Amino acid sequence: MSPRHEPLIVRHTLRVPVPEGPSGDGTVVVRQFDAALMCAGFKLSARLFGRLAGLSEGTVTDLAVRVLGTVREMAGDHVRHNPYFIDFPANVPATADFWRECVAEALADDTARAGTPKQLDAGVVDLLTLPSYGTYQHSFTDLLARHEELIAAAGDRVTVLHPGDRLEDEVTSLYLALAGSTTPLGEEGLRDLAELAGHCAAGPQPERIPVRENRAVVNQARLMAGADLLLDTVTDVLRLACALNGVDMGLQEPVRLRSLPRSVRRALLAGLDAVVAAAPAKAADVHAHREMWKRLGERLHPHEYPQWPHAADVFAVARGEKEARSLESRAEELFTRGDAGAAARLLRAAPGRLLRSLDRLLRTAATDDEQDAVVAAVEQVLPEVSGRVLLSVVEHLRNRARRTGAQRVFVNRLGRGHVADDTRRPVPDAVRERLLALLDAELRRRVGGAGRVLVDPDVLDVALPLSGRASTAGLGVLPRGSVSAVDGDLLRFFVYWRETAGTTDFDLSALLLDRRYATVSWLSYTHLRDVGGRHSGDVISAPEGASEFIDLRLDAVRGAFVVPQVNVFDGEGFEEVAESFFGFMLREGQQRGRPFEPRTVRMKSELRGPGRVALPLVFLRGADGRWRAKWLHLYLRGDPSHNRVEGNRLTVATLVRAVVEREQLTVRYLTDLMAGAGATVDVRDGGTLPEGPVTYIGLDRPEGLHPHARVITPENLRDLIPA
Structure with missing residues (x-):
C-alpha cells in the first residue's frame, strides 16, 4: 500500500x-x-x-x-522562523527609538531621501515607505549564528x-472513526475523511453516519466509486450536491452550483426519488432551503427523467407548485398562538428538534401546566436523542441560571463570534433543575458499564468536543472552552504566514486586561516593549514566509488576562494565504535557544477562519497566582485593512469576558456520571499503571498500558461522547 x-x-x-x-x-x-x-x-x-x-x-x-x-x-518546524530583530528577545529597542532610527536610515538612503523630508514637513511619516522598516535586514543563517543552542529542560x-497496526488496517480504522463520528468534524477532518473515503469506498463502512456532512463526504466518494448512496433525507441529496460542487455543505450561506455530468444527475435524482417514495412526508424538508433546491433543480433537469416522479415533486414543492406542510411550519403556528404544550407534543415526532426548541418552549409556556407538558414531552423522547444534543442542552441549561446583566456569546460554525445582551425571559429555576436531573439520568444510563476508568487530572477541565468546529487542526490543540495549566517562566507566542499572491501583513499582538476586563497595556508593532514583554518587530510582507513573536515573563505581567491576537493589517485573509498558523512556547528561567524551538512548542494551530482578527486563546491568572490557558478559537470580522489591537480592544475584551465566564461542559462532568453509574473512576496520581484493561482518559497515552486498554486522548476525544 x-x-x-x-x-x-x-x-x-x-x-x-x-x-x-x-x-x-x-x-x-x-x-x-x-x-x-x-x-x-x-x-x-x-x-x-x-x-x-x-x-x-x-x-x-x-x-x-x-x-x-x-x-x-x-x-511548525517545517518552515524558517525569522524575527525582524535578530537578537530577539534581547536588544529590542523602544518603539520611538526604533522609528527614529528607520527615519534616519531613510534620510541616508538616496532612493528614499526625496520623499522622507516631505513627510517630516507634513508631520506624519508612513512607516511603510521607510526602506528598513518591516523588511528583513538579516538572513536566517545570520539569525542562527547569533543564538546559542537550546539548553534542554525537564519541562x-x-x-x-x-x-x-499495518497501514491498511490503520487507514480503515481511521476512516471508520471519522465517518462514524458523533460530532461534526473540522475543516481538516472533513478533508482527511474525503481522502480516506475514496480509498475505503469498497471496504467496511460504519454502522451509522450520524453527522450529515460526514455522510455527504462519504456519499461523494461512493458516487465516484459506483457504490450505492447512503441517503436518509432529501437534505442528504442537497448536501451531496454541494460536496460535488466543492462548496459549503453546511447550507448556511448561498452557494453557486455548477452543471453536473449526466451520470451524476441520474444518481442524485434516483436517490432523491427513492427517499421520497419511501416517506413522502420528507419532501417537506425542502422548505428549509427552498432557494438552493430551486438552483439545484436548474442543474439536474428533473423534467428529463419521468421515471423518477417523486424527485420531480421535490422541486415542485420548492417552486411552490405543490404543497408539503413541514413539521416546523405547524409548530410555528402553535408558537405564534402561544400554545407551548401543543407545540411540545407535536415536536415529539422529531426528538432532536424538540430538544433544540426547548428554551423557546419554556419561554412560551405561560402556565405551570404548560411547563409540565414540555417537561413530559422531553422525558418521553430523551432515549431517542443523540448524546451530543443532550450534552449541548445540559450546557445550555447550566448557563441559563438567573443572572443580572448576563450576556450571550454567539459563535457560528466558522468560528466567528459576537456578544449580545441576554434579553430572554428567564427559565424558572425549578423547571431548569427538573430538566437537568432528567438529562443527567439519561446520560448516566448511556455511560454505564464503563468498568474501570483511569483519568489524568490534567484532562478533567478539557471541554467536551460537541462540535469539531470548536477546535482547529494542529498540535496540542484543545476544544473551545477548555482550560489547561501553563507551567513555565516565559511564555512566547508566534505567528507564521506565507502570502499566496499579494503583499500581506499579519500583525501579532497581545492585549493585557485586568480582572474587570479593562485594558492595562498591550504589545504590538506600535508598542514593542512593556514590563516583562517584548515584541520581535513588524514584518510587512511574506512572499517566502514571515514570523512574528511576543515574549512575556509571566511573573512580571501586569493584569489578570493576556489575550494574544493576530490582526490582518493588509492583504490576504486567513483563508486566502498559502499558509498561516499560531502557537505558543513555554521556557524555563534562562533557557537559551533560537526564537523558535520546536521542543518548547506547547500548541500550534492553523489559522483558517473568517474575519480579519484571530483570537486563538486567552491566558488567565487564577486567584492562586497560577496561569492557565482557556481556548477560544474565535475570529472577529474586523475591518478590511489596518486592523490593530488598539482599535479592537473593547470588542475583544467583551468577547473574552463572555467566553471566560461561560460554564463549559467538561470531561469532569462525564467521569462524574460514569462514577454515578457504577464505574470505578480513579484519578491517576503518577503511580503504577493497572495490569488489566481499563478506559484511560488523558492528554496523552502513557507507556505501559494494557494492550487492550481503551485510550481516549485529545486526538479522539469525540469518542467519549455517548451515542
Missing part, C-alpha cells in the same frame, strides 16, 4: 504504522531516528523502538524521513509516538 496515507495516521492518532519490510538489525538507525525526533519534541515509545529495531536499516530510514517531515510540520514537550 502507498505510504501517502501515513501522515494522516500520525497526525490523527500519534501512531506510526509499522512498515512491512525485510528483517534486520536497524537498532543504530532507530536510535538516530529517535534522536532526530527529540529535536522536534517527539519520541518513540519503547514498544515502537523495539518493533522498528527488528527491521532493516533501509526500511527504517525510509520511514524516518517520512515521519520526521510529518511531525516537524505538526510542530520541554515530549510527544510520544506509539506503534500502529
Whole structure:
C-alpha cells in the first residue's frame, strides 16, 4: 500500500504504522531516528523502538524521513522562523527609538531621501515607505549564528509516538472513526475523511453516519466509486450536491452550483426519488432551503427523467407548485398562538428538534401546566436523542441560571463570534433543575458499564468536543472552552504566514486586561516593549514566509488576562494565504535557544477562519497566582485593512469576558456520571499503571498500558461522547 496515507495516521492518532519490510538489525538507525525526533519534541515509545529495531536499516530510514517531515510540520518546524530583530528577545529597542532610527536610515538612503523630508514637513511619516522598516535586514543563517543552542529542560514537550497496526488496517480504522463520528468534524477532518473515503469506498463502512456532512463526504466518494448512496433525507441529496460542487455543505450561506455530468444527475435524482417514495412526508424538508433546491433543480433537469416522479415533486414543492406542510411550519403556528404544550407534543415526532426548541418552549409556556407538558414531552423522547444534543442542552441549561446583566456569546460554525445582551425571559429555576436531573439520568444510563476508568487530572477541565468546529487542526490543540495549566517562566507566542499572491501583513499582538476586563497595556508593532514583554518587530510582507513573536515573563505581567491576537493589517485573509498558523512556547528561567524551538512548542494551530482578527486563546491568572490557558478559537470580522489591537480592544475584551465566564461542559462532568453509574473512576496520581484493561482518559497515552486498554486522548476525544 502507498505510504501517502501515513501522515494522516500520525497526525490523527500519534501512531506510526509499522512498515512491512525485510528483517534486520536497524537498532543504530532507530536510535538516530529517535534522536532526530527529540529535536522536534517527539519520541518513540519503547514498544515502537523495539518493533522498528527488528527491521532493516533501509526500511527504517525510509520511514524516518517520512515521519520526521510529518511531525516537524505538526510542530511548525517545517518552515524558517525569522524575527525582524535578530537578537530577539534581547536588544529590542523602544518603539520611538526604533522609528527614529528607520527615519534616519531613510534620510541616508538616496532612493528614499526625496520623499522622507516631505513627510517630516507634513508631520506624519508612513512607516511603510521607510526602506528598513518591516523588511528583513538579516538572513536566517545570520539569525542562527547569533543564538546559542537550546539548553534542554525537564519541562520541554515530549510527544510520544506509539506503534500502529499495518497501514491498511490503520487507514480503515481511521476512516471508520471519522465517518462514524458523533460530532461534526473540522475543516481538516472533513478533508482527511474525503481522502480516506475514496480509498475505503469498497471496504467496511460504519454502522451509522450520524453527522450529515460526514455522510455527504462519504456519499461523494461512493458516487465516484459506483457504490450505492447512503441517503436518509432529501437534505442528504442537497448536501451531496454541494460536496460535488466543492462548496459549503453546511447550507448556511448561498452557494453557486455548477452543471453536473449526466451520470451524476441520474444518481442524485434516483436517490432523491427513492427517499421520497419511501416517506413522502420528507419532501417537506425542502422548505428549509427552498432557494438552493430551486438552483439545484436548474442543474439536474428533473423534467428529463419521468421515471423518477417523486424527485420531480421535490422541486415542485420548492417552486411552490405543490404543497408539503413541514413539521416546523405547524409548530410555528402553535408558537405564534402561544400554545407551548401543543407545540411540545407535536415536536415529539422529531426528538432532536424538540430538544433544540426547548428554551423557546419554556419561554412560551405561560402556565405551570404548560411547563409540565414540555417537561413530559422531553422525558418521553430523551432515549431517542443523540448524546451530543443532550450534552449541548445540559450546557445550555447550566448557563441559563438567573443572572443580572448576563450576556450571550454567539459563535457560528466558522468560528466567528459576537456578544449580545441576554434579553430572554428567564427559565424558572425549578423547571431548569427538573430538566437537568432528567438529562443527567439519561446520560448516566448511556455511560454505564464503563468498568474501570483511569483519568489524568490534567484532562478533567478539557471541554467536551460537541462540535469539531470548536477546535482547529494542529498540535496540542484543545476544544473551545477548555482550560489547561501553563507551567513555565516565559511564555512566547508566534505567528507564521506565507502570502499566496499579494503583499500581506499579519500583525501579532497581545492585549493585557485586568480582572474587570479593562485594558492595562498591550504589545504590538506600535508598542514593542512593556514590563516583562517584548515584541520581535513588524514584518510587512511574506512572499517566502514571515514570523512574528511576543515574549512575556509571566511573573512580571501586569493584569489578570493576556489575550494574544493576530490582526490582518493588509492583504490576504486567513483563508486566502498559502499558509498561516499560531502557537505558543513555554521556557524555563534562562533557557537559551533560537526564537523558535520546536521542543518548547506547547500548541500550534492553523489559522483558517473568517474575519480579519484571530483570537486563538486567552491566558488567565487564577486567584492562586497560577496561569492557565482557556481556548477560544474565535475570529472577529474586523475591518478590511489596518486592523490593530488598539482599535479592537473593547470588542475583544467583551468577547473574552463572555467566553471566560461561560460554564463549559467538561470531561469532569462525564467521569462524574460514569462514577454515578457504577464505574470505578480513579484519578491517576503518577503511580503504577493497572495490569488489566481499563478506559484511560488523558492528554496523552502513557507507556505501559494494557494492550487492550481503551485510550481516549485529545486526538479522539469525540469518542467519549455517548451515542
